Amino acid sequence: MTDMASANDAGPVRLVRNAPVAVIEIDNPPVNATSQAVRAGLLAAIREVDRDPQISAAVIACAGRTFVAGADIREFGQPPQEPHLPDVINAIEACSKPVVAAVHGTALGGGCEIALACHARVADPGAGFGLPEVKLGLVPGAGGTQRLPRLVGLEAALDLVTSGRTVKAAEALRLGLIDRLSSGDLRRDAMELARELIDQPLRRTGELNVDAMNAEAASEGGADVRRKARGAEAPGRAAELVLLSASLPLQDGMARERETFLELRASRQSAALRHAFFAEREVTRLPGLDSIEPRPVQKIGIVGAGTMGSGIAIAFADAGFDVKVVETGEQALAAGQARITEVYDKQVASGRITAAARDERLRTIGYAVGISSLSDRDLVIEAVFEDLDVKRVLFRDLDAILPPGTVLATNTSYLDINLIAAATSRPADVVGLHFFSPANVMKLLEIVRTDRTAPDVIATGLSLAKRLRKIPVVCRVCDGFVGNRILSRYRLQAEYLLEEGALPHEVDAALEAFGFPMGPFAVSDLAGLDIAWARRKRLAPTRDPRERYVDIADRLCEAGRFGRKTGAGWYRYTGGKRQVDPFVTELVEEASRRRGLTRRSVPAEEIQSRIRAAIVNEACKILDERIVERPLDVDVVMMHGYGYPAWRGGPLFEADTVGLGPILDTVQERAERDGPGWDPADGLVSRAASGATFYP
Template sequence: MTSSQTPTRSGESSEPVRILATSPVALIEIDNPPVNATSQAVRAGLLSAIQEIDRNPQTEAVVIACAGRTFVAGADIREFGQPPREPHLPDVINAIEACLKPVVAAVHGSALGGGCEIALACHARVAEPGATFGLPEVRLGLVPGAGGTQRLPRLVGMEAAIDLVSTGRTVKAAEALRLGLVDRLSSGDLRAEAMDLAQEMIGVQPARTGERPVAAMDAHAASAKVAEVRKKARGAEAPCKAAELVLLAADLPLLEGMARERETFLELRSSEQSAALRHAFFAEREVTRVPGLEKVEPRSIQKVGVVGAGTMGSGIAVAFADAGFDVKVVETSESAFAAGQARITDIYDKQVSSGRLTSAVRDERLSSLSYEVGTPSLADRDLVVEAVFEDMEVKRSLFRDLDGVLAPGAVLATNTSYLDIGLIADATARPADVLGLHFFSPANVMKLVEIVKTDATAPEVIATGLAVAKRLRKVPVVCRVCDGFVGNRILARYRQQAEYLLEEGALPQEVDAAMEAFGFPMGPFAVSDLAGLDIAWARRKRLAPTRDPHERYVDVADRLCEAGRFGRKTGAGWYRYTAGKREPDPFVTGLVEEASQRRKVLRRTISVDEIQARIRAAIVNEACKILDERIVERPLDVDVVMMHGYGYPAWRGGPLFEADRIGLKVILDQVNERAPQDGPGWEPAAGLVRRAASGARFYP
């Protein structure tokens, strides 16, 4: 663009959409901080601007761009749940596509949801190399509502379009270019290059996306693709509906396809699943706003130490390296040092071989990691995270050593899954600097981190944990100390109920299948095999001296461990594993049936409904207790833990949101109807009974 084409402002600068007038190419700028969301004012302004461009004889082409750090990054969340106001986004986007003059989108940052649909309707798209595109509506239980399912396949083809709209995943500009979603990548000045492209298009009939033909998929291939989407969705409705809408693009004209899309969008918007996913969306953001910490400043953290490079420690080290921290990994011996370094290198090598990472990025991240033997090398660290063996005395001894090594103000964190962090902190002279950072395996992948505070933990140390988690791009939940904190405490309780079901007549594969049908990615016994049965076994042995002798206790898991069956890592646990494939094992069936005989329990057929109802109630029961004990302050804390750490289906909104929607009394009634009345059945916890009786809700 020449200097004579530099845009000049027209209209009030306070408007969220304005025309920066040039000739022959004008520029429409959207300026609606922080993410240029498609609010009613933006929709109205954009429609008015397009209409003005169409009327203005001096303008022969137009570029749509955005101020600030991003292109249009989605809908205005403040309008969620409100009646839609005109102009509706589909009408605005149709006007863009129908414009008689070439329209080019200049995309930087993120073009998501409605922002991506705006770009799709333009006649060409130029993007910065760092830009991202996506239609993430399925993550809110919706489908694109302004033509995304109809225009995207016309640009990228059926297969790619189904993938993008059914998963909601985003693509970087380079992939968008390969797919055909983007026409050019900018090499410097994005707006100038977009305006140059617009000028090239003057006098040429605009290539309207909605008029492009799209090749239909073979009927068998289409059916198989929808079946694949349905399987991955695990009960979520929106992904399947989105895939089916994409397939319509080959058979229907644009406006008819958009009408079907809009009908589906409105239907889903009022659905229970969309309400649950919107709750999940807001809960994930609200969980970081911890009451009492609003004005507390975190400590500065850049140099991080990780003690222990086993499975957890290596993942934690990778998570910190990925986030740009200076990471030092410490082991107790040269052999452990070498094994830990190899483990971390292997994590990165697998990411390169799968195409998720380039060799250059791998090498850069590995260069941010250093390795030492012994804790004295950690003297310059701002934060040290221990990931050593789950034993109280081992951890207390380590923390005594760290206390003598680290500078004042350094934060000491333990990754313990169950142990009393207060007792670990008491081994130091600085308990105010100690907290739990409980990562979930694999730590470089799983989003959840439980930030566990003791009675002595300083507020700024808790704030530091939150700030670190944010930089790691994790979802943090702050909680107090108890055995298992939030997630593992609930897991232990519903795994116990699953074992009761075994003793009464179910088999591991039947319980797992029922819970996978409920929406979990894996059932409780498959999860145990993945995590390692020895971990829970060590906890049971630790708690055995204090266990109530009258408590019902199923010992099948102990017998598996005594037989050396610790799960996937030994090739056998609740299942046997052949070439990595999970298979039911007659050995386990024999142990289960023998346990029933010893307990004199008459085995019976247990329905899927009963399995789901009893495990759901076990989860809600323990959540009630956690809230009553103020281990967490808010029901949403429990929901976020269960969704991000344990696979509770997000389309259900988490166990406590779902309990509100169903009703606690209904949950109790479902269990009481299905559990046997004259045998070792279900005994609901006092917290759930009390809440059900009072009609209390978890959410207002």
């Protein structure tokens, strides 16, 4: 076996001759991204395979932990350099000798397109395939929308390209995306398939026919994609390209694809989604923590088996931790255990996990009455009732039984964690780990540092987030931290709109049109109105008497309407379906009469601008108070915890994109109309006056 004698030996691609089948190996750590050097090396290797008479077939494989997992993010925003990936991929498909892809890890984006252009594909059983470009506001740019339908059909290709989801190897085999699963030795199996293809007619993906969908099905499919996209442009454009594959030759379809790719790459939406992509990674990098080692954590204790505690337990069990859940009594403990089991049973029924995986995860969760059984835990998280005195007593009792070095975490949504930590003799070990419901599903995790939290405890929180596959944002203590503090401000603005003339379903519809998955009143019903009611009652003694206060939500709670769990809140629920309720309409109109306001029709544009202004205003205050250090922290919280549309890049990125002028105009207009009922947020005004931006 000898290496190809060329300059490529020193680069990230090398050709290893092993007659009659050569191996083209890509070695570009950490994820074998398609950098310019990789593209050039791959093209040179394919040309060498084509002209060398001693080589009869080739296998494209990758070193390290994965196949090609996408583009080189260091080249994002840079002028493209030759050779372009479509040209490299076309050369692979046009090769006169069989080329087989040996895929392990993930073949994403350009990596998937490389595999599609090969004449056959063998995959490790744990491999994954995907075209996630829509998540960056793009479409595949190297033939993915045209070759994938030729292998798997239009319906499956529409799903994969417009969702950007990754499919595992077993599903890829069922769809026809790959030809074989490896039996253990991936390269050996790929080389064996390559030998079988020597002197056989080559199955070039681009030459395969695509069965067209009927016009009605195609129209419905495109409309469904656009509806699910909630304003994002790329999924709909990707659907159009996939459907074109049935009527256009490959090269014509690729030309349309490339044209669309370049158009979207220059769009605001793609810029916003690229910002979101990088922001999600940057939030984990905190100045001063680079050299800090996290504490070792494997044994987790969770106090409270309600909705939040159960979800947190599932999140840790899914990540392979040893979990123990405790409650105050047998009845509450049994209810929590049943709740956890029900979640896993539903996952089995839906096909998300196997029964064996469910049983294995359930075995990692233990249950006990009383906190004394937690004395061997590395981390204890409380998820009990949102009451400061209750939490302080609990932390005092935990402090007495836990060994030194155990991290004590609270899942509080609003309370002052400094006061909770002060109930212990070890405030440096106390941190907030604010999960979002359902905790086993939602990606966001607010890590709240107190005035005395130790740096290695913050590092531990970040390490846990990585293992849990959460997106962490580190913040300081204030009422509501980042997300709930902003939510409380824009929910107030939504309630002002009700008094002035809007109805709950109109506010929700306007914000869903803006791109939120749900409006604030539908979200309140889902979360439970009683939670926010308890907070309002707690804060009532300190409320500024000049503050405009809307009591509609209080009156709903007094009527026993706590949302979906009681069958009625801002809406009525019949068979789980949300319905506008005349009772609520009358309550809203009565509130206007008591305020002495003449109701008016409120356009959707005004609803959207006022809610957005409230979000940006409070975000500026949070930045001014250094609750977080960076605007991107706010953007990540709002996108991953509250459904702010990622294709807008988060509220502060969007404020830079559209300019602060329209938002400030709204602030000034409302301040003049309502006086102390509207907070003009001095931080925002001073930022705008100085000409500063959030992302200079």
